[in-house]
Amino acid sequence: MSEPTFPLVIVETDPVEADALLGRLSMSGAECVETRDATTLTKGGPRGVTLVASFSDEALAREALADLGPSVEARLEFVVGDAWRDGWKEHWKPTRITSSVVVVPSWTEYEPLPGDMLLRFDPGRAFGTGQHPSTTLAAQMVERQTLAGRHQFMLDLGCGSGILAFVALLHGLPRAIACDIDQESVESAVENAAMLGFAERLDLRVGGFDAVPETSSLVAANIEAGVLVPNAAVVASKVAPGGVLILSGILATQRAMLTDAYVAQGMTLADVAGEGDWIAMEFHRP
Numbered sequence: 569m570s571e572p573t574f575p576l577v578i579v580e581t582d583p584v585e586a587d588a589l590l591g592r593l594s595m596s597g598a599e600c601v602e603t604r605d606a607t608t609l610t611k612g613g614p615r616g617v618t619l620v621a622s623f624s625d626e627a628l629a630r631e632a633l634a635d636l637g638p639s640v641e642a643r644l645e646f647v648v649g650d651a652w653r654d655g656w657k658e659h660w661k662p663t664r665i666t667s668s669v670v671v672v673p674s675w676t677e678y679e680p681l682p683g684d685m686l687l688r689f690d691p692g693r694a695f696g697t698g699q700h701p702s703t704t705l706a707a708q709m710v711e712r713q714t715l716a717g718r719h720q721f722m723l724d725l726g727c728g729s730g731i732l733a734f735v736a737l738l739h740g741l742p743r744a745i746a747c748d749i750d751q752e753s754v755e756s757a758v759e760n761a762a763m764l765g766f767a768e769r770l771d772l773r774v775g776g777f778d779a780v781p782e783t784s785s786l787v788a789a790n791i792e793a794g795v796l797v798p799n800a801a802v803v804a805s806k807v808a809p810g811g812v813l814i815l816s817g818i819l820a821t822q823r824a825m826l827t828d829a830y831v832a833q834g835m836t837l838a839d840v841a842g843e844g845d846w847i848a849m850e851f852h853r854p
Contacts, residue, residue: 702818713786807851
């Protein structure tokens with residue numbers, strides 16, 4: 569009996585365009601999208617980032633390829649056999665995302681150090697699982713704000729795996745509301761919240777910013793500048809007076825445009841943290 573064949577759409581891009589293209593692949597029906605760049609075990613291509621999107625059948629993959637258009641450097645490839653589907657697990661190790669929080673994949677063992685707090689879940693199907701600087705930078709800011717004890721709940725906009733909300737809940741925040749436009753990410757976050765014992769404290773919703781009409785003293789959005797800048801007014805409107813907004817998924821070269829966009833909404837830049845080419849920004853509302 570012949571082994572099954574699976575289609576992959578391979579996209580070569582740069583860090584500026586990568587997040588937007590990843591989102592387009594996901595919306596086109598990709599089962600999962602692997603990002604390869606300078607921070608991952610398997611490095612990206614000559615432009616800096618390679619996206620590897622898997623699809624359930626060839627027709628869907630070809631449709632996604634066509635939707636990307638001729639301006640995107642992309643190709644269709646096939647792999648034989650299904651062992652590749654779990655092969656990435658061999659390289660996904662426990663990852664320290666803050667001074668105290670360690671993300672531990674559900675299939676691995678980890679001996680915690682004194683003071684470690686573990687987030688043990690399955691990171692396989694969603695974005696934002698601690699292996700990218702944009703996630704760790706935002707998680708560290710969320711941790712600091714949560715430990716300050718000023719907040720009763722947070723909003724996590726574009727939550728992916730839910731990891732930023734998980735960090736806050738792990739540190740004792742009473743509740744969180746999180747949303748993402750990608751239904752599979754939300755489904756994954758629901759499963760992981762249950763695994764972590766957070767299901768009763770985390771309200772997960774499928775949708776964009778309008779899925780969360782609430783305001784909060786703590787708001788986090790790890791998305792990308794191409795979304796955060798044009799939507800600055802609506803994102804800033806989620807922050808209650810005296811509140812804090814944490815933005816990530818931002819390249820260092822985009823700092824000025826983010827600052828201008830959110831200062832124009834009456835916010836003050838309070839902190840910037842960076843790792844490599846990436847930064848996270850903390851704004852305060854008077």
